[in-house]
Ligand code: GLN
């Protein structure tokens with residue numbers, strides 16, 4: 229019998245119950261008991277869902293009050309020493325201080341979990357780190373499930389991935405020196421599981437899907453040689469990419485099962501098949517844990533039939549990775565278009581899909597013919613739907629030529645033309661797009677959405693906000709103005725709502741970190757722009773001022789990256805469709821007299837594949853679609869782009885290849901380190917390194933900004949430098965925004981004066 233399990237279930241709850249319970253606890257409105265009660269209910273509900281869907285195991289240990297890596301640090305007893313907490317008596321309040329900081333200590337660092345939009349708390353390890361054990365929450369949860377007589381399969385992030393993702397503040401400290409102690413702690417944990425009669429434990433090692441240096445490969449061998457003999461069967465779980473290049477190594481380990489991601493890397497199956505030792509279980513991840521489409525069940529069943537014959541009971545069926553990355557249930561979606569809804573499967577629906585696959589394999593397809601037929605019908609409907617395939621878009625995509633990705637002239641020529649036509653001063657000042665989203669602005673948007681105010685009223689109020697933003701910028705003396713984005717709730721949603729091919733859920737929440745959830749829109753069909761999206765607003769903003777008004781758009785890669793993307797065509801094709809829609813918008817803005825247009829790509833780097841060998845392909849199409857979106861304009865029109873969360877020294881050639889006339893980037897927190905990269909690489913176009921950090925309300929001094937700018941001048945010629953904050957200002961208030969921008973403008977003016985004097989004295993030198 230093929231068995232079924234999941235690697236993890238979303239913990240937030242179908243209605244974000246965990247978020248609200250956490251936040252009430254943080255505000256002091258509820259106590260620890262109340263929060264624990266909500267958490268317990270959620271766990272039990274999720275286990276019940278797994279059991280009622282007929283899964284062979286319930287997964288325990290995927291719950292976390294904030295993050296699974298933080299939970300693991302708390303279980304191991306490896307807390308950052310700077311907090312001074314005793315691991316074994318850690319309270320929930322202290323746990324949250326680790327995650328969110330307290331008056332004395334900043335929070336633990338947070339970073340992206342592989343290539344997902346989930347963020348984990350980075351373990352802080354050092355020579356003083358011991359793994360003497362911490363809280364027992366993990367075991368309590370297991371006992372909770374055992375008390376219900378459930379078939380429990382606990383899950384933990386494995387030791388090598390844990391260590392690999394950790395960091396240290398001690399220079400020269402080698403994290404791998406902690407491996408023996410760490411393995412000993414895992415062995416002790418496994419021993420506790422054995423005593424509870426646990427048959428299988430799942431250890432997640434997604435690090436196995438990265439390009440690893442030899443010492444990390446050795447670490448795998450050492451860790452699992454030890455853990456494989458602890459008396460509990462170890463299911464070593466890999467996901468997010470192929471682990472086939474490590475198959476020989478893994479096959480030699482005394483583990484009892486291996487999970488592989490066949491959605492992201494179907495080609496790896498044959499490799500594993502060839503090396504899998506006789507008793508080892510193979511768990512195949514065949515349901516997409518990263519996306520929301522109903523699976524092609526019949527195709528999956530067919531693809532597994534021989535494998536089932538070969539492996540028999542040693543075949544397990546699973547989603548590709550934890551379901552953490554998809555929303556909880558479709559049940560809560562009442563407004564979603566009925567057809568689109570019938571094409572989707574969220575976490576709960578995916579549980580049933582697993583069950584159908586297993587039954588088809590175990591009992592034969594006739595046993596589940598009805599369910600298979602329903603899946604076929606949904607798939608057929610999706611394939612043939614007029615909402616998915618739009619001939620207008622198909623025609624346009626078919627007509628794309630390479631020259632559409634090129635500006636009319638090269639940067640050097642454009643630059644001369646733009647200087648003549650835009651007449652900007654040296655070191656021009658600008659902002660990244662959004663201005664403070666005041667309560668009044670939010671209320672206006674909400675009132676309009678609820679239907680409490682009419683379209684005309686709404687338009688007037690938004691226009692009033694734009695006017696305020698313009699007047700303030702004029703008073704500050706900024707050179708290139710923005711309209712302020714008051715009408716936008718979110719930079720992807722705003723455009724998605726106006727494009728065909730996009731759908732939005734009411735409750736499709738996915739945890740991003742802690743209590744923060746996002747609701748990614750769904751791209752289900754060909755992307756078509758029925759009419760201009762920003763032209764009226766931008767034209768109005770320009771009409772208020774003599775200064776240049778910058779149009780503000782979200783780029784194709786970011787639109788793609790922050791959405792659930794259709795899986796029936798390559799992502800690059802969907803990105804191309806988005807690019808064509810944005811290209812039309814750029815043209816329309818130009819026709820409306822807008823001479824500077826910014827196409828934001830903050831998610832450009834996030835799209836990079838996990839494996840370096842896949843980078844070139846991604847970068848090639850990502851650069852191309854950006855250029856297609858940007859290149860319809862005349863040489864006079866200046867195209868900007870903006871990227872945040874920098875760290876892109878390793879992709880600088882691609883950033884340069886995007887050929888934006890100006891790029892504004894986040895640099896302030898890394899103290900211009902990044903600019904060194906741009907300097908060394910000799911980045912050819914204009915750059916606006918962020919001169920202050922908008923994530924903090926602190927107002928930077930004129931001197932501090934000027935110092936940063938002078939540093940920047942050392943690596944980038946002053947004639948190619950712009951002056952701007954490092955990101956949009958929507959999370960800030962007006963008082964600090966105005967104070968900071970006033971200082972920024974003053975710093976730019978002071979430096980302009982200084983440079984002018986230097987230039988004069990140079991030209992005065994005889995000879
Ligand atoms: N134009 C957007 C803003 O200013 C850019 C946001 C971002 O980079 N994430 O808000």
Ligand code: ZN
Nearest residue numbers: 871872955956
């Ligand atoms: Zn940004």
